[in-house]
Amino acid sequence: MSSPQILDGKLVAAAVLDECRAETAALQALGVTPGLAVVLVGDDPASKVYVGSKVRTCAELGFHSRKIELPAETTQEQLLEVVRDLNADPAIHGILVQSPPPKHIDEEAIVRALDPCKDVDGFHPENVAKLVLEDPTGFVPCTPAGCMKLLETSGIETSGAEAVVIGRSMIVGKPMAMLLVAKNSNATVTIAHSRSKDLPAICRRADILIAAVGRPEMVKADWVKPGAVVIDVGINRVTDESKKSGYRLTGDVAFEEVAPNCSAITPVPGGVGPMTIAMLMKNTLQAARQLSGVK
Numbered sequence: 001m002s003s004p005q006i007l008d009g010k011l012v013a014a015a016v017l018d019e020c021r022a023e024t025a026a027l028q029a030l031g032v033t034p035g036l037a038v039v040l041v042g043d044d045p046a047s048k049v050y051v052g053s054k055v056r057t058c059a060e061l062g063f064h065s066r067k068i069e070l071p072a073e074t075t076q077e078q079l080l081e082v083v084r085d086l087n088a089d090p091a092i093h094g095i096l097v098q099s100p101p102p103k104h105i106d107e108e109a110i111v112r113a114l115d116p117c118k119d120v121d122g123f124h125p126e127n128v129a130k131l132v133l134e135d136p137t138g139f140v141p142c143t144p145a146g147c148m149k150l151l152e153t154s155g156i157e158t159s160g161a162e163a164v165v166i167g168r169s170m171i172v173g174k175p176m177a178m179l180l181v182a183k184n185s186n187a188t189v190t191i192a193h194s195r196s197k198d199l200p201a202i203c204r205r206a207d208i209l210i211a212a213v214g215r216p217e218m219v220k221a222d223w224v225k226p227g228a229v230v231i232d233v234g235i236n237r238v239t240d241e242s243k244k245s246g247y248r249l250t251g252d253v254a255f256e257e258v259a260p261n262c263s264a265i266t267p268v269p270g271g272v273g274p275m276t277i278a279m280l281m282k283n284t285l286q287a288a289r290q291l292s293g294v295k
């Protein structure tokens, strides 16, 4: 097989961020500075990395941003209070509470407390409903939105394609499936999960395979139809003594063996991850526009 197209998330994300930069300047000229608040409860090292890069990207674009780091012992009521304050803060247009929070926190209650107009993650029930209704005033979760953007900009046809999504989380799998089946994409979608029978056979049907599982290198070469497009959402830290950090990042797809078999594939890192951050910035701009009444 000829070598596959490598879907370069860094490159596409940079183009999205360029658009965002121009739009930020235009909004600022109208007196609106987009503002994003990122809330992190506890000290998970991976979460710290992501939160750091979100805040850094805000600075690069000229957004106002707030990083709110709370100790792991923060109570449900204290976190709700933080969310309520941010809901009421006119300088903040987007609020992201990093997932997952510590176990004693009821994440669903926190998400429901967010002002849906500031819910740039698209997790609030009102935004979930708007996604299903294909109402563009809602916020689309950043990771699946980033996957769609990568497919679009790479010229990959979704209409009529058989798409298989492995994973049914509210952050990736379910919204991904909704976007693929929506009227502007028109894929035929299968959602697989841990109870699915004969996962390799289901995956082999896919023209477009999306892996969002959290299991390092689970998807093998013989799970993939020759010529398929493979989007690897997985970000897994695996021990690697040869690295200074002691770990490396790997996806849910066994890249080395799968890549020669497909027509296009995303790398990890440098694939879906950077797209997630770019789409978060896009969603924050949408929130700033909608909240300030600018067209």
Ligand SMILES: NC(=O)C1=CN([C@@H]2O[C@H](COP(=O)(O)OP(=O)(O)OC[C@H]3O[C@@H](n4cnc5c(N)ncnc54)[C@H](OP(=O)(O)O)[C@@H]3O)[C@@H](O)[C@H]2O)C=CC1
Binding pocket: 143, 166, 167, 168, 169, 170, 171, 172, 173, 192, 193, 194, 195, 196, 199, 212, 213, 214, 215, 233, 234, 235, 236, 272, 273, 276
């Ligand atoms: N690139 C990015 O920006 C982002 C990357 N991620 C990464 O994507 C991956 C998935 O994240 P997330 O959706 O939050 O994870 P969750 O753990 O919430 O969901 C994982 C899904 O995979 C399914 N699953 C687990 N094991 C198997 C198996 N053996 N066979 C089939 N299905 C299985 C689960 O099924 P069931 O429902 O039955 O339990 C579940 O639906 C992770 O690696 C995460 O780090 C996540 C968010 C953003």
Ligand SMILES: Nc1nc(=O)c2c([nH]1)NC[C@@H]1CN(c3ccc(C(=O)N[C@@H](CCC(=O)O)C(=O)O)cc3)C=[N+]21
Binding pocket: 049, 050, 053, 096, 097, 098, 099, 100, 121, 142, 143, 235, 249, 268, 269, 270, 271, 272, 273, 274, 276, 277
């Ligand atoms: N409320 C909430 N919203 C999220 O969007 C959210 C979340 N919680 N919890 C965790 C996941 C994960 N996530 C990533 C974002 C960027 C990269 C990313 O930029 N990855 C780089 C590498 C980063 C590194 O080196 O660790 C890459 O893939 O190239 C990865 C993962 C957002 N998430």
